[in-house]
Every structure is written in structure tokens, then in C-alpha cells.
Amino acid sequence: MKHPTQFLQNELDQVLDLLDQPFFLTLTAEERQSLKGNAQGLYKRLSAIESGFLTVGLFGGTGVGKSTLMNALAGSTIASISHRRPHTEKVLIYRHAEADPLPALALADVPWQEITHQADAIRQILVCDLPDYDSLMDEHRQRVLQFQEHLDVLVWVTSPEKYADGRFYEFLQLVPKAKQNFYFVLNKADILFHGQSLETGYEQMARVLESFQEHIRGCGITEPLIYALAAEKALNADHLAPWNQFSAFRQHIFQQRDVKQVMAIKAANLDVEVQELLSAFHKEVLNLETFEQTLEDVAKEWKEKHASWLQAGREKIDPWLRKYITQETLSYQNDPSCLVGPSRSLAAFVQEWQKRFTQEKNPLSRLPHFALPEEIAVSLERQLEWLQNRINHRMLRKNLPSSFREPLQGVVDVSRALQEVEERFSHVLTLHLGKRRLPSFWTFRGLQVLTYVLLFAFLL
Structure with a gap:
């Protein structure tokens, strides 16, 4: 699927190609030069939007598989367990090596560390691995909460063993970000099927998801978007089990990237300006x-x-x-x-x-x-x-x-x-x-x- 900016870029490419042709009868040389300058200006502004990021934050406790989820999202290994040290308050920011860093992050009070990668699948997604909530000192909590204002999407990651941890929901209630940008991932859901029949596994997963949903609703989120998945299976297996919702989760994240670009285009009024250019x-x-x-x-x-x-x-x-x-x-x-x-x-x-x-x-x-x-x-x-x-x-x-x-x-x-x-x-x-x-x-x-x-x- 093409990025939303690609359609406008194609139109601008055609405009620039046409303006280099000698067969125009209506447009004068001055008008053509003016249109060419406008098209080049729009192209630069559009390129700036395309180079922008969807900033995704992953937040959860220790051992819930955030690094594995990040690798599965990228389609290759970009995160290592060695990147995350116990009891550290740093935010780990994973950025494509050829993409520009997000300037706003330089103003963040929370310490952060940048890690570059070559995964083209998430070239326009800036993935932020937030400190584990159960390893944060009290004095660093407020900084992490402030950093979350730089995020477009916040993914709350937990597992069948840790989804009932009260500290998870304490943080959830403290975050001031718009709740419609929250996504909940029940990772490592495959353990619910270990040693069980498929029917029993589905029954256990249904009970866990229902309980998980009730906990989230208790924090004021009435219709949470929950994905039950096994990121490790998605990273290493060619075919996913029917219950593994990783593909839907990944697709939804990429859709949010495209939606952000569309909103940026609308906000900059670029689509209207391109149409005005084409009217000539x-x-x-x-x-x-x-x-x-x-x-x-x-x-x-x-x-x-x-x-x-x-x-x-x-x-x-x-x-x-x-x-x-x-x-x-x-x-x-x-x-x-x-x-x-x-x-x-x-x-x-x-x-x-x-x-x-x-x-x-x-x-x-x-x-x-x-x-x-x-x-x-x-x-x-x-x-x-x-x-x-x-x-x-x-x-x-x-x-x-x-x-x-x-x-x-x-x-x-x-x-x-x-x-x-x-x-x-x-x-x-x-x-x-x-x-x-x-x-x-x-x-x-x-x-x-x-x-x-x-x-x-x-x-x-």
C-alpha cells in the first residue's frame, strides 16, 4: 500500500515533467516558471511531511516481551535484551539510520538513548521503549509521564502472568494522553495453549481477555482495543495460529502512520494547494x-x-x-x-x-x-x-x-x-x-x- 504522500508526489512529479515540455499553448514562459517554482516548493513541503514519524511508545513491565514485539513489528531484530538494563530510567528510541531524529525529543527532561536500525518496514515509525513501570523509582515516574506527550500512539504491553498487576493500572490512570490512542497487547498468549487442547486454550484466553478488559474499564476506558498475540511466534514462524492477532495489530499501527500523514497534509493544506496547481x-x-x-x-x-x-x-x-x-x-x-x-x-x-x-x-x-x-x-x-x-x-x-x-x-x-x-x-x-x-x-x-x-x- 502506498503512503498517502505518494499520490501527491506522483502528481507533482507529473507537473514538473509537463512543465519541462515545450508544447504548451496557453501558458507563457513566466507562468510556467512560476508554476514550476510552486511545484518545487510543494514537493519540498511534502517531502518534509513524508520524512515525519509516527511515534509509538511501548510501555509495560519487566519480562512481557517488549523487545520481541518491537522486532516482530520491524520484521527483523532491531532490539536486544542488552539494550535494556534493569532499573534504568532511560527511554530507548529506535530510529531508522537514514531518517532524521525527532527534534522535539531533545527537549524532553527524561534521559533517552537513540538506537539506529536498517528495518525499512518501520522506516517512518519511531519506536520508543519506555522504562519498565515496575523498575522505575518514584522520582522518575513524572518524567516518563511527561515524555509520553511526545507519543502519537501508546501501546500497553502485558502478559497472562502480569496483566493483573495493580501498578500497571496505576500508571494507566496517571497518563493524561488521549485514550483513543491507547492499544493494549496481551503478549505471550501462547502459554495459555501449552499442554492444552485448542478448545481449552481458547477458553483460557477468553477468560484472561475478559478479566483484562474489566481491569482496563475500571480505569475509565470503556472500549479498549486489545490484541492477544505471541510476538515471538510472529517473528520466527512462517504461519501464525488463528488466535494470534499480531498481523491485525501490525496493520493497525501502519494505518495510524498513514492517518498521521493524511492529517499532516490536511493541516498544511497541501492537498488543496496541489489541486490549485493542477487547475492551471x-x-x-x-x-x-x-x-x-x-x-x-x-x-x-x-x-x-x-x-x-x-x-x-x-x-x-x-x-x-x-x-x-x-x-x-x-x-x-x-x-x-x-x-x-x-x-x-x-x-x-x-x-x-x-x-x-x-x-x-x-x-x-x-x-x-x-x-x-x-x-x-x-x-x-x-x-x-x-x-x-x-x-x-x-x-x-x-x-x-x-x-x-x-x-x-x-x-x-x-x-x-x-x-x-x-x-x-x-x-x-x-x-x-x-x-x-x-x-x-x-x-x-x-x-x-x-x-x-x-x-x-x-x-x-
């Missing part, structure tokens, strides 16, 4: 959706006019082709290459003589580039201007920002589009005329040769 992107999304719909509408109109535009283009281009390109093709008839012998020389001489005294009437034969005919260019320009104006008109009606029109100016650029059409037009015509091969006229040439042979024979 919601506006961008709405504009993009409107922009997409506008282009689809224009494309639909263009498709409706496409056939008529093609027909109008043919009506303009076909007469021009018949007038000029056909003339260029017919000019092949004057090519003397189809002649042989003296007639070819005579025809070439006549052509050269005509070039000196006549001007070429066909501009296509002397132009290296075929310019787009004016009547065709005007018609095409009107159609492109209609498309450009239609897009701008629809965008204005949808109240889209002007930044959306700027990219389209490069796409629907009338002058550039006309230039591209003219280049393609010239290229196609040049290829067409360049690839056109002259007729071979083999029969005509053969007749010419035969005529020359007969004439030569006649003259001889």
Missing part, C-alpha cells in the same frame, strides 16, 4: 479539447468543399494546359531530326534563319521555371485564405487564446503554400516535357532514303 493544467486541457474540436469542424467543412475545389482547379488548369503545353508538344513537329540527308540540313538552315528574324512566341520554351498561371494562383489563394479565415473565425468564437493561432500561421501560410504549389507545378511539367520522347519516324525516314537512292539512280 485543467484549463490547458480544456483549451486543447476546444482547439481540437475547432480543427475537426474546419476539416469537416473543408471535406465538403474539397470536390468543388478540385473541379474549379481543373476548370482553370485544363484550358491553360491545352493552350500552352499542347503548343509546346506540337512544336516537336518542326524538329528537323525526323529528316535525313540534304533535307535535314536545309531545314536546320531555315530554322536558324527564322530565329534571327522572328521572336519566340511560346514562353515555356525559354523559361527554366514554369510560373503558376495568374488565374490559377488567384483561385488557389482565395481558397487558402478562406481556410485560414475560417479557422481564425472559429477560434475567436470559442474564445481561444491568441497563442493558439500562432502555430497555425506556420501551417496555413498562404504565401508559402502558393510558393510550394508553384514549385511542384513547375517540377511536374518539367519532368513531363523532359521525359517526352520524339517520334522515331522510321517509315518516313526509310521512304526518304529510298527516294534519294532512286533519284541518284535516275540521274546516273
Whole structure:
């Protein structure tokens, strides 16, 4: 299960990634920089909350298995019996080695000792092993009670042998902390099943739990949350007995960690600020959706006019082709290459003589580039201007920002589009005329040769 802060962190990660992209149309560079600064600030504040702890205190008498419970909670051995010396008033604080210590603990009057560990399962849980109530001197009791104000959750640990100890309940009545944050653990409950049938064991556990509950209610806690478990079994066994409630206890502690993070997020108003940050992107999304719909509408109109535009283009281009390109093709008839012998020389001489005294009437034969005919260019320009104006008109009606029109100016650029059409037009015509091969006229040439042979024979 992800931590509550993880969802907001994922959203902020996406925001920062999006702000590094160049495709925004609504947001200016200044707005993007401002949003990026806000997102980075929120990320730092969120990271500070995530690095916070759920501070759990374990309180009980000697020999109730607090260290074993702590190890089972961590999923590995972090606490040792050697850490706890008899008749010491120190609070043992177990903190992950890569987590920051809780600053408030430095102000506590009770002496404390910090022990670091590598158990990632409780990385965000600060576990405090409080001195055994039955080993505290009277002068240290008040200090321990004051230290409990630093705790989010207080777990009261006892066992079937010690749950009826009156000193346990004396302490319970003295603690000023909110009772809804108290959890009671009857550890070592497996001894109730030793040498007994399962049914007898359940009966004994039910009697002990009922008696334990009555003692707690006598201290003013009407609905205590009690877990009967065997921490040692949870630490060393792969499968727990049905009566062992350690899994439920561990899950509840982790839920409290998540609840604390959620409350911290709410208190800092971070969730609202993240949503406000995301609202800028919601506006961008709405504009993009409107922009997409506008282009689809224009494309639909263009498709409706496409056939008529093609027909109008043919009506303009076909007469021009018949007038000029056909003339260029017919000019092949004057090519003397189809002649042989003296007639070819005579025809070439006549052509050269005509070039000196006549001007070429066909501009296509002397132009290296075929310019787009004016009547065709005007018609095409009107159609492109209609498309450009239609897009701008629809965008204005949808109240889209002007930044959306700027990219389209490069796409629907009338002058550039006309230039591209003219280049393609010239290229196609040049290829067409360049690839056109002259007729071979083999029969005509053969007749010419035969005529020359007969004439030569006649003259001889």
C-alpha cells in the first residue's frame, strides 16, 4: 500500500515533467516558471511531511516481551535484551539510520538513548521503549509521564502472568494522553495453549481477555482495543495460529502512520494547494479539447468543399494546359531530326534563319521555371485564405487564446503554400516535357532514303 504522500508526489512529479515540455499553448514562459517554482516548493513541503514519524511508545513491565514485539513489528531484530538494563530510567528510541531524529525529543527532561536500525518496514515509525513501570523509582515516574506527550500512539504491553498487576493500572490512570490512542497487547498468549487442547486454550484466553478488559474499564476506558498475540511466534514462524492477532495489530499501527500523514497534509493544506496547481493544467486541457474540436469542424467543412475545389482547379488548369503545353508538344513537329540527308540540313538552315528574324512566341520554351498561371494562383489563394479565415473565425468564437493561432500561421501560410504549389507545378511539367520522347519516324525516314537512292539512280 502506498503512503498517502505518494499520490501527491506522483502528481507533482507529473507537473514538473509537463512543465519541462515545450508544447504548451496557453501558458507563457513566466507562468510556467512560476508554476514550476510552486511545484518545487510543494514537493519540498511534502517531502518534509513524508520524512515525519509516527511515534509509538511501548510501555509495560519487566519480562512481557517488549523487545520481541518491537522486532516482530520491524520484521527483523532491531532490539536486544542488552539494550535494556534493569532499573534504568532511560527511554530507548529506535530510529531508522537514514531518517532524521525527532527534534522535539531533545527537549524532553527524561534521559533517552537513540538506537539506529536498517528495518525499512518501520522506516517512518519511531519506536520508543519506555522504562519498565515496575523498575522505575518514584522520582522518575513524572518524567516518563511527561515524555509520553511526545507519543502519537501508546501501546500497553502485558502478559497472562502480569496483566493483573495493580501498578500497571496505576500508571494507566496517571497518563493524561488521549485514550483513543491507547492499544493494549496481551503478549505471550501462547502459554495459555501449552499442554492444552485448542478448545481449552481458547477458553483460557477468553477468560484472561475478559478479566483484562474489566481491569482496563475500571480505569475509565470503556472500549479498549486489545490484541492477544505471541510476538515471538510472529517473528520466527512462517504461519501464525488463528488466535494470534499480531498481523491485525501490525496493520493497525501502519494505518495510524498513514492517518498521521493524511492529517499532516490536511493541516498544511497541501492537498488543496496541489489541486490549485493542477487547475492551471485543467484549463490547458480544456483549451486543447476546444482547439481540437475547432480543427475537426474546419476539416469537416473543408471535406465538403474539397470536390468543388478540385473541379474549379481543373476548370482553370485544363484550358491553360491545352493552350500552352499542347503548343509546346506540337512544336516537336518542326524538329528537323525526323529528316535525313540534304533535307535535314536545309531545314536546320531555315530554322536558324527564322530565329534571327522572328521572336519566340511560346514562353515555356525559354523559361527554366514554369510560373503558376495568374488565374490559377488567384483561385488557389482565395481558397487558402478562406481556410485560414475560417479557422481564425472559429477560434475567436470559442474564445481561444491568441497563442493558439500562432502555430497555425506556420501551417496555413498562404504565401508559402502558393510558393510550394508553384514549385511542384513547375517540377511536374518539367519532368513531363523532359521525359517526352520524339517520334522515331522510321517509315518516313526509310521512304526518304529510298527516294534519294532512286533519284541518284535516275540521274546516273
